[in-house]
Amino acid sequence: MDTQLGTRSHPGLRHEAIVADADETFVGHVAPFLRAGLEEGATLTVLNRRHWALLREELGADAEQVAYTDCEDFYTRPIDALASYDATLRRLTAAGATSVRVAAEIPLGPTRSSWEEWMSYEAIVNHALASRPAHILCVYDTQITPDSVIDAVWRTHPHVVTDGAAGPHYHDSDDAITAFTRSPSRELPLRPLPLTQDVIALREALSAELAGAEAPKQKVVNMLIAASQVFDNALRHGGGVTALRAGLVDGWFVCEIEDHGPGLDDPLAGYVPPAPGQPGRQGLWIARQLATRLELIPGRPGLTVRLWL
Amino acid sequence: MDGFGFHFRYCISGSPPATRGFAQGREQGLVPGDMVSLVAGVPALAATGDVSFLGAVSERVADPEPRVDVVVTHDAVYGVADRHARSVGASLDLAGGSGLQTVSEPVNNDFEVVADSTADQETLLRIAFGRHYDSIVRAEAGQAIQPPTALTPARERQLVLASVAGEPRAREQLVEAFLPAIAGVARLYRNVPMVDRTELLQEGVVGLLRAARRFDPSLGTPFWAYAGWSVRQAMQQLVSELTRPAVLSDRAQRALAQVRETRRGYLQDHGREPTTSELAALVALSREQVESLLAVERAPQPLQISASDSNGQQSAGDMLADPTAEQEYERIISRLEIERIRDLTRTLTAREREILNQHYGLEGPAKTLREIGEELGISAERVRQIEERSLEKLRDAVLGTES
Numbered sequence: 001m002d003t004q005l006g007t008r009s010h011p012g013l014r015h016e017a018i019v020a021d022a023d024e025t026f027v028g029h030v031a032p033f034l035r036a037g038l039e040e041g042a043t044l045t046v047l048n049r050r051h052w053a054l055l056r057e058e059l060g061a062d063a064e065q066v067a068y069t070d071c072e073d074f075y076t077r078p079i080d081a082l083a084s085y086d087a088t089l090r091r092l093t094a095a096g097a098t099s100v101r102v103a104a105e106i107p108l109g110p111t112r113s114s115w116e117e118w119m120s121y122e123a124i125v126n127h128a129l130a131s132r133p134a135h136i137l138c139v140y141d142t143q144i145t146p147d148s149v150i151d152a153v154w155r156t157h158p159h160v161v162t163d164g165a166a167g168p169h170y171h172d173s174d175d176a177i178t179a180f181t182r183s184p185s186r187e188l189p190l191r192p193l194p195l196t197q198d199v200i201a202l203r204e205a206l207s208a209e210l211a212g213a214e215a216p217k218q219k220v221v222n223m224l225i226a227a228s229q230v231f232d233n234a235l236r237h238g239g240g241v242t243a244l245r246a247g248l249v250d251g252w253f254v255c256e257i258e259d260h261g262p263g264l265d266d267p268l269a270g271y272v273p274p275a276p277g278q279p280g281r282q283g284l285w286i287a288r289q290l291a292t293r294l295e296l297i298p299g300r301p302g303l304t305v306r307l308w309l
Numbered sequence: 310m311d312g313f314g315f316h317f318r319y320c321i322s323g324s325p326p327a328t329r330g331f332a333q334g335r336e337q338g339l340v341p342g343d344m345v346s347l348v349a350g351v352p353a354l355a356a357t358g359d360v361s362f363l364g365a366v367s368e369r370v371a372d373p374e375p376r377v378d379v380v381v382t383h384d385a386v387y388g389v390a391d392r393h394a395r396s397v398g399a400s401l402d403l404a405g406g407s408g409l410q411t412v413s414e415p416v417n418n419d420f421e422v423v424a425d426s427t428a429d430q431e432t433l434l435r436i437a438f439g440r441h442y443d444s445i446v447r448a449e450a451g452q453a454i455q456p457p458t459a460l461t462p463a464r465e466r467q468l469v470l471a472s473v474a475g476e477p478r479a480r481e482q483l484v485e486a487f488l489p490a491i492a493g494v495a496r497l498y499r500n501v502p503m504v505d506r507t508e509l510l511q512e513g514v515v516g517l518l519r520a521a522r523r524f525d526p527s528l529g530t531p532f533w534a535y536a537g538w539s540v541r542q543a544m545q546q547l548v549s550e551l552t553r554p555a556v557l558s559d560r561a562q563r564a565l566a567q568v569r570e571t572r573r574g575y576l577q578d579h580g581r582e583p584t585t586s587e588l589a590a591l592v593a594l595s596r597e598q599v600e601s602l603l604a605v606e607r608a609p610q611p612l613q614i615s616a617s618d619s620n621g622q623q624s625a626g627d628m629l630a631d632p633t634a635e636q637e638y639e640r641i642i643s644r645l646e647i648e649r650i651r652d653l654t655r656t657l658t659a660r661e662r663e664i665l666n667q668h669y670g671l672e673g674p675a676k677t678l679r680e681i682g683e684e685l686g687i688s689a690e691r692v693r694q695i696e697e698r699s700l701e702k703l704r705d706a707v708l709g710t711e712s
Contacts (some may be wrong), residue, residue, distance in 0.1 A: 026653065049493075072496055088710050200678070200693065207669035217671045221654055224669060225703055274708065286707045 010223045014135040015126055017157035019150060021142040023054055028159060030103045031058040033137050037101030042092045044073045046104040047139065050186055055103075071105045078121035079271070079288045082114055083129055084274035089132050098133060105139040108149060115149050122156035128272045188254055188306075190245035202231050206255060213253050215309065223309045226290040227255055229283040230305045234259035242302055252292070253309040263298030270294065389712050429625055460486050466526045473521050483521065484514055489535060491517060494540050498548055509544050516543030568599060656706045660685075660698035 020026040030232060034055075037043035044067045047070045052070075056063040075081050092100050106118050122138065131134075140153050154160050193205045203224050210220045234241045238259025245256040270284025293308040468486070471479030491513035498509055520536035571591045575583040589596045600618065654662055666672045667681050678689040678696075685692070 002349070021324075070492065073492060083709070090709075203669065204675065207671075208674060210676070211670050218654070220669065220671055221665065221703065225700060225707070227699065229704070234460075282704070282708060286704055289707050 003225060013126070013129045013132050014159075015122075015129075015138070015157055016136070016159040016161060017138040017140055017153045018228060019140045019142060019145075019160060019162040021162075024303040025137060026051065027054050028140065030055060030137065034059065034066055034101060034103060035062060037099075037135070038062060040101070041099040042095075042101070043067065043098040044069065044088070044100065046071045046102060048072070048105055048107065051105060051139065051141075057222060070129045071107050074104075074117070075106050078117060078124070081121065082124070082271060082273060083133075083289060084132070085125075085129055089129070089134055090276075093133065100132075100134045102134060102136045104136055105137060105141075106144065107201045112148075115146060115152075119149060119152035119166065122152070124268060124271050126156070126158070129270050188245075188247070188249050188256075190247040190249070190254060190256060191245055193244040195241065195244060197234075197235060199228050199231050202241075202244065203228060205244070209255075210253060210309075213248055214255055219253075219309055222290040223253065223255065223307065226287040226294075226307055227257065229287045230257045230307065233283045234261070234303075234305070237261060238303055243304075255307045255309075256304050257307075258300060259302045261303045264296060264302035269296065444478075462531065463491055465532050469521050469524055472518070473524075480518065480521075484517060487517055487533065487536065490537070491540055494537065494544060498544060506530060508547060510549045512543040513540045516540040519543070564592070564594060564598070568594075654703070656702055657699050661695060661702070664696050665699060668696060669693075 018026070018029050022028070030051075034043050034045065043065070045055065046069045047055070048071050052068055053188045053207060055066075076085055082178065089100060106121075107117055108118060125136070138153070138157065140150060142150065145153075191209075193209070194201070196202055196205070206227055207220060210223060215223070225267070231241065234257055238261030241257060241259055243256070243258040245258075247254060270288045271279075272285070274285055287305075287307065291307040291309060295306040295308075297306060298305040455529070465486075467484040468479050472483045488510075491510060495509040495513055516539040517536050520532075520539035523539075524532060526532075526534055568588060572583060572588060575587070575591070583591070585596055585599055589599045592599065657665070664681060664685075667676045667684075668678065669675055676684075678692045682689040682692045
């Protein structure tokens with residue numbers, strides 16, 4: 001991993017965390033971090049309102065120059081957060097910023113699975129945004145963060161600052177990335193759709209199923225596009241489609257597309273924002289954006305992509 | 310929390326109409342005790358500009374056996390933990406008119422009461438002040454509170470007046486300035502199933518503009534102090550329409566099972582669905598009870614989030630009463646990069662949309678490429694090409710690379 005090499009002459013991601021056990025620790029680190037950012041380039045804060053209020057007091061007049069987004073609006077789903085970072089960094093870079101500092105705070109949900117999901121996200125960020133000129137400082141408040149998450153913070157951030165002491169405790173591992181992305185093996189009671197290698201026939205069959213499920217129009221469009229992308233991948237890289245299934249599971253519309261392929265050994269598949277104008281790597285990224293959830297299930301015997309709407 | 314100078318027995322928070330309703334209720338003997346006023350009495354609250362109204366009832370209770378344990382309103386109910394909010398919100402039937410709702414014991418065994426008069430002060434305050442609680446505590450401690458926007462009072466008044474006068478640019482700026490505050494209100498509902506965030510924001514914008522029209526700047530009230538309530542009310546209405554009580558007691562579950570069973574039997578015997586009245590007669594429950602039970606059954610359907618009425622005729626878009634609000638919504642929301650709005654089809658031309666709609670039955674029955682081509686006077690192949698191109702556009706929109 002090269003993420004620790006984010007120097008100014010070689011722009012790249014610098015991904016740090018601060019584990020703060022008191023408001024003073026938080027303010028004491030984040031305020032100077034942002035002030036330094038104001039001298040270098042653009043600064044963003046993606047925090048909860050309480051932390052932002054503390055920070056504004058500390059920053060005084062400088063706060064005017066710091067952009068603020070409520071973290072609840074930004075961190076809705078991991079894939080959306082990645083897309084937001086991608087778009088924001090692209091926009092700021094296009095506007096001439098050579099470095100962007102971000103103080104960020106993930107609003108962890110109430111469930112263990114959501115913690116795991118966000119910790120996988122933290123691991124994915126190291127790779128997905130590796131080449132971006134960004135310095136992201138993730139804020140974790142020990143008072144509201146579960147211990148298991150704090151443990152994961154050390155594994156997923158190349159630098160962690162705590163009580164003034166900083167040091168590398170980073171273990172880049174596929175485990176961290178796949179913690180959530182690993183697919184459940186549960187078989188779902190889906191109906192087989194007529195097998196076809198024609199994307200239009202797939203869309204027609206799928207839209208009939210979606211109409212039966214009374215899916216809202218906008219969601220139908222999203223599913224049709226997501227499924228078309230996956231279908232296209234199966235034709236191009238998976239040696240053709242071998243099975244199509246769809247149906248309602250627990251009230252969610254689910255579609256499965258199975259191919260001959262061995263599957264993807266890259267746990268980051270579809271999580272890395274494709275460079276603009278670079279065709280061929282966009283399919284899964286698009287599908288992940290549009291589906292509520294996308295699962296990759298290898299070895300059935302081919303690869304099955306399961307889309308949840 | 311003794312800084313308020315009085316002791317709470319009952320708490321009420323909410324809108325000015327709610328307060329009026331509360332006062333009326335008191336005249337009618339519904340609410341025993343004296344109402345102590347409020348915002349004026351707590352300068353820190355008045356300073357927030359983010360609290361539409363806060364009220365409290367003193368501890369001096371005349372009635373030896375008070376009927377009312379806790380008085381809550383929309384705002385207050387949705388300020389507490391979501392689990393409670395949902396169950397209590399349901400039990401109170403929050404869609405009601407005055408905004409004032411009362412809970413008397415026993416409300417309804419199917420739901421729980423968030424707190425009663427035996428709850429400690431902090432609990433009652435948290436219920437009454439909801440999400441404002443922390444900021445109020447901070448205010449009491451002498452710490453600054455964020456205003457909802459960066460607008461000066463003068464600029465705010467100017468924008469409100471100009472937007473009511475029909476100046477689109479002013480309306481746009483007004484909505485934009487208050488959008489974060491509206492999003493803050495929308496967050497109260499983030500865990501409510503079946504309610505789409507964008508629809509909530511949309512309703513919030515409608516509420517804001519409605520408030521602007523009714524706002525009287527000469528009274529010197531901060532705009533948000535007035536509009537905040539209107540925004541919440543608009544969202545609450547949507548939430549009430551889209552959600553149904555989901556917390557059921559054992560008794561209610563048994564009743565629901567009975568209703569289901571009876572309906573199935575009726576369908577077999579008569580070959581058609583029974584009406585609600587017929588069902589109610591068969592299971593010996595009131596029509597309302599059957600309706601609410603059936604509503605519960607509909608609830609956990611993640612797909613059915615669109616706001617259609619019982620005939621499935623009305624879309625969320627149709628519910629907008631105010632076309633200027635709709636226009637504003639489109640313009641403002643489209644600028645919010647982070648919102649990740651998924652209405653991709655807006656990037657299409659009318660013909661492209663038409664072809665997608667017809668081919669995939671998005672509005673009416675699906676048609677083949679050939680049928681669509683015949684209607685439009687072009688070949689099926691040409692229709693296919695147009696469809697491919699429009700899907701490509703939609704893909705590009707997802708990538709954020711559209712022109």
